[in-house]
Amino acid sequence: MATAELNNKSASDSMDPKLFDAAACYHTFLEDQELSTPVATFKVFTEFIKCSQAPTVTEFLQTLTQVGDTIQAASMYDAKEWKLPTSTRKRNPHKATIATLAGIHLFNQFVRRNTGDFTELEELKANLLARSTLILQKATSARDRIAVTGSQFVHDNAVILVHSYSRTVMSVLQYAANVENKRFKVYVTEGRPTSDGLTAVSELQASGIPCAAVLDSAVGFILDKVDMVFVGAEGVVENGGIINQIGTYQIALVAKALGKPIYAIAESYKFVRLYPLNQYDLPSITPDIVTFSNRRKSSSNALEQADESQSNDLALSNPSVDYTPPQYLTLLLTDLGVLTPSGVSDELIKLYL
Amino acid sequence: MIIVGPSHDTAQGGHQAAGGRKSLKDMTKAERRALQEQKVKEKQGRMAAGLPGSAKKASEQEAHKKVNSPKIGSTSNLAQPTAPDAGKQAKKQQNKLNEVPWLSHLDPPKKPNTASNTNRDLHPAILALGLRFAEHKMVGSNARCVAMLTIFAKIIRDHKPPSDASFSRHIQKYLDPHIAYLLSVRPMSLSMRECIRWLKKEISEIVEEDPPLTDEVARNRLVERIEHFIKERITMADTLIVENGMQKIQNGDVILTYAKSSVVEALLLEAKRSGYEFRVIVVDSRPMFEGKHLLRRLVSAGIECSYVLLSSLYVVLNTVTKVILGAHALLNNGAVYSRIGTAMVAMAASDKQIPVIVCCETYKFVNRTQVDSLVLNEMGNADELVKSSIPSNTNPLSNWRDLPNLRLLNLLYDVTPSKHITLVVTEVGLIPCTSAPVIWREYK
Numbered sequence: 001m002a003t004a005e006l007n008n009k010s011a012s013d014s015m016d017p018k019l020f021d022a023a024a025c026y027h028t029f030l031e032d033q034e035l036s037t038p039v040a041t042f043k044v045f046t047e048f049i050k051c052s053q054a055p056t057v058t059e060f061l062q063t064l065t066q067v068g069d070t071i072q073a074a075s076m077y078d079a080k081e082w083k084l085p086t087s088t089r090k091r092n093p094h095k096a097t098i099a100t101l102a103g104i105h106l107f108n109q110f111v112r113r114n115t116g117d118f119t120e121l122e123e124l125k126a127n128l129l130a131r132s133t134l135i136l137q138k139a140t141s142a143r144d145r146i147a148v149t150g151s152q153f154v155h156d157n158a159v160i161l162v163h164s165y166s167r168t169v170m171s172v173l174q175y176a177a178n179v180e181n182k183r184f185k186v187y188v189t190e191g192r193p194t195s196d197g198l199t200a201v202s203e204l205q206a207s208g209i210p211c212a213a214v215l216d217s218a219v220g221f222i223l224d225k226v227d228m229v230f231v232g233a234e235g236v237v238e239n240g241g242i243i244n245q246i247g248t249y250q251i252a253l254v255a256k257a258l259g260k261p262i263y264a265i266a267e268s269y270k271f272v273r274l275y276p277l278n279q280y281d282l283p284s285i286t287p288d289i290v291t292f293s294n295r296r297k298s299s300s301n302a303l304e305q306a307d308e309s310q311s312n313d314l315a316l317s318n319p320s321v322d323y324t325p326p327q328y329l330t331l332l333l334t335d336l337g338v339l340t341p342s343g344v345s346d347e348l349i350k351l352y353l
Numbered sequence: 354m355i356i357v358g359p360s361h362d363t364a365q366g367g368h369q370a371a372g373g374r375k376s377l378k379d380m381t382k383a384e385r386r387a388l389q390e391q392k393v394k395e396k397q398g399r400m401a402a403g404l405p406g407s408a409k410k411a412s413e414q415e416a417h418k419k420v421n422s423p424k425i426g427s428t429s430n431l432a433q434p435t436a437p438d439a440g441k442q443a444k445k446q447q448n449k450l451n452e453v454p455w456l457s458h459l460d461p462p463k464k465p466n467t468a469s470n471t472n473r474d475l476h477p478a479i480l481a482l483g484l485r486f487a488e489h490k491m492v493g494s495n496a497r498c499v500a501m502l503t504i505f506a507k508i509i510r511d512h513k514p515p516s517d518a519s520f521s522r523h524i525q526k527y528l529d530p531h532i533a534y535l536l537s538v539r540p541m542s543l544s545m546r547e548c549i550r551w552l553k554k555e556i557s558e559i560v561e562e563d564p565p566l567t568d569e570v571a572r573n574r575l576v577e578r579i580e581h582f583i584k585e586r587i588t589m590a591d592t593l594i595v596e597n598g599m600q601k602i603q604n605g606d607v608i609l610t611y612a613k614s615s616v617v618e619a620l621l622l623e624a625k626r627s628g629y630e631f632r633v634i635v636v637d638s639r640p641m642f643e644g645k646h647l648l649r650r651l652v653s654a655g656i657e658c659s660y661v662l663l664s665s666l667y668v669v670l671n672t673v674t675k676v677i678l679g680a681h682a683l684l685n686n687g688a689v690y691s692r693i694g695t696a697m698v699a700m701a702a703s704d705k706q707i708p709v710i711v712c713c714e715t716y717k718f719v720n721r722t723q724v725d726s727l728v729l730n731e732m733g734n735a736d737e738l739v740k741s742s743i744p745s746n747t748n749p750l751s752n753w754r755d756l757p758n759l760r761l762l763n764l765l766y767d768v769t770p771s772k773h774i775t776l777v778v779t780e781v782g783l784i785p786c787t788s789a790p791v792i793w794r795e796y797k
Contacts, residue, residue: 238782
């Protein structure tokens with residue numbers, strides 16, 4: 001792994017956090033498809049602790065903050081772009097910045113909780129590592145626990161609408177079908193612009209669950225036939241609302257209007273201390289379309305067939321996530337159990353106070 | 354609020370007429386018939402005498418005639434002077450008459466009696482404070498709480514226990530009449546009650562200390578705790594609330610606020626100091642016009658402001674991006690207890706999908722659930738509603754106390770249901786108002 005090499009190169013200058021390439025480490029971890037972003041972030045920190053050479057506790061804590069900042073900056077770019085010089089880098093608006101934030105918050109809180117009793121740096125580091133192993137173990141089993149909880153909500157002959165691709169939602173559906181032997185049908189939205197929904201369809205078909213892809217714009221049409229809606233979440237915010245792939249808010253609104261239950265499925269490490277007031281109050285980059293920039297360019301070619309680059313432009317100028325306020329969610333299915341949206345805040349207060 | 358006409362139905366009147374005997378349910382058939390007949394007879398008699406038909410109304414008119422008789426004026430007011438003169442009594446009775454009947458459980462506004470014998474043992478500082486509270490010279494729950502705690506600290510510092518008791522055992526007994534006095538001049542705000550509950554807990558902890566503390570140590574510890582409480586839960590909390598609230602202020606915002614809250618004022622001033630470009634709309638209402646004080650300070654800080662009355666709320670609401678409000682207390686069910694009119698502002702804003710932000714320190718979180726504004730509230734002086742720039746001889750309401758079928762109501766607070774509140778800014782972070790009980794448990 002790149003981190004180990006970098007660490008061995010120069011052991012003299014221990015204070016420079018660049019020694020440890022947090023961004024590269026982060027991107028390497030994310031190559032593992034099964035690893036979720038907050039967990040990857042957490043793992044970067046533990047790697048850093050292993051090879052940190054900071055001489056005192058204070059400096060150690062300072063470098064931790066710097067690592068956090070690096071990860072957050074890196075989370076806005078693809079691994080390829082991050083290697084380029086700063087000025088030529090292109091941001092990828094579809095990166096999971098909120099999930100990274102959740103991971104960083106979680107780790108900072110974890111460190112804050114555990115530093116109090118230690119004055120010796122080595123003891124502190126050993127303790128942090130021991131405890132972080134426990135936390136990571138718990139995090140990896142989180143998805144299994146959600147699968148058990150969530151599959152209770154799936155009943156025989158149910159028709160479920162799923163938005164795009166989410167690993168947790170997949171694990172719930174697969175558990176319900178394969179372990180609990182429930183028979184149900186699934187509609188999956190296409191999930192433009194990434195079209196992750198198609199991945200979900202092929203995965204579900206492989207496990208023998210009858211499913212069909214629907215267009216994002218056909219949600220209102222199909223929802224009358226649907227018994228319940230499952231959505232994943234990139235982040236669960238303080239008031240119990242969720243930040244998730246674009247389109248979730250629309251589905252939630254339609255589901256509310258038609259009186260269909262909508263369940264958000266998320267691991268508790270995705271809970272993040274953010275409190276958005278509306279769609280434009282998110283920490284991710286505000287997309288161009290909100291401010292009406294670049295309009296002329298796209299409208300001039302409106303009659304021509306949309307080519308590859310133009311649809312790319314459209315994807316880049318559009319938002320990648322939206323915020324669903326808590327009043328539109330029925331319940332949150334998490335590894336802590338089934339929570340009402342207001343229960344999220346109670347859990348966060350327990351964690352952070 | 355003005356209520357014209359007989360505001361109680363005949364059922365209530367009938368029930369009162371039967372009161373003192375048995376309730377209607379417990380009576381036998383014969384008894385009930387007898388009662389009915391008696392009532393019919395009474396009514397006929399009243400009609401003959403030119404009085405209104407309803408028993409209650411008649412008795413009111415009757416009482417109104419007999420207004421000078423001192424017998425009726427027996428009220429259960431604690432601050433009642435021992436030898437009242439007839440004129441005063443008459444006035445009191447008239448007040449009673451013009452009260453809104455379904456709010457009789459709320460105490461009417463009181464006048465402090467500084468001259469009474471019962472006040473002899475009180476510390477002079479508390480008398481001065483009581484006067485300022487009673488005359489509404491000092492308003493705002495933060496200001497009142499800080500003032501009250503500071504005075505208590507002073508009293509504790511000046512307190513000399515009698516020779517046969519230690520400080521820790523005597524101080525509680527000594528403070529009680531002071532607290533009672535404050536209660537007698539103006540009902541305490543919910544947050545003040547919460548502070549007193551905390552203080553009593555501190556005192557009881559000092560008593561339980563083993564080995565017993567010396568008087569000097571106990572006194573210093575108590576004073577220190579009070580000062581610490583003011584600093585941590587009120588002063589520092591406000592600084593942190595401002596810091597947290599700044600996260601939600603952006604360039605180009607149009608912020609609407611209602612009446613005056615010290616922490617909202619601090620937040621807006623700090624936002625200006627940090628260089629944000631925003632506009633403020635101060636909504637105000639009769640009869641207190643507290644918003645004027647806020648407006649003056651915002652304008653002198655160079656913030657662009659507008660000023661409207663509550664009645665024009667919907668007119669200005671279209672341009673507003675955020676509503677920021679203060680609170681007197683945050684109840685366990687997530688409702689906000691605040692200056693009367695707040696509920697209207699919050700409801701209007703949430704109707705237009707505008708986020709409603711409430712700034713509230715955690716010491717104001719109280720373990721109480723209230724779904725309406727009537728069960729617990731404070732009565733203001735109803736005369737305030739009549740006051741206007743019109744000279745009293747042409748003011749149509751100047752003689753309102755002589756009109757038997759007119760009632761004026763000046764309530765001071767209302768309850769905003771939690772569904773109208775988007776966010777509560779506290780010193781521990783931004784939380785939804787439904788988490789109030791969790792915070793309350795954490796800090797109990």
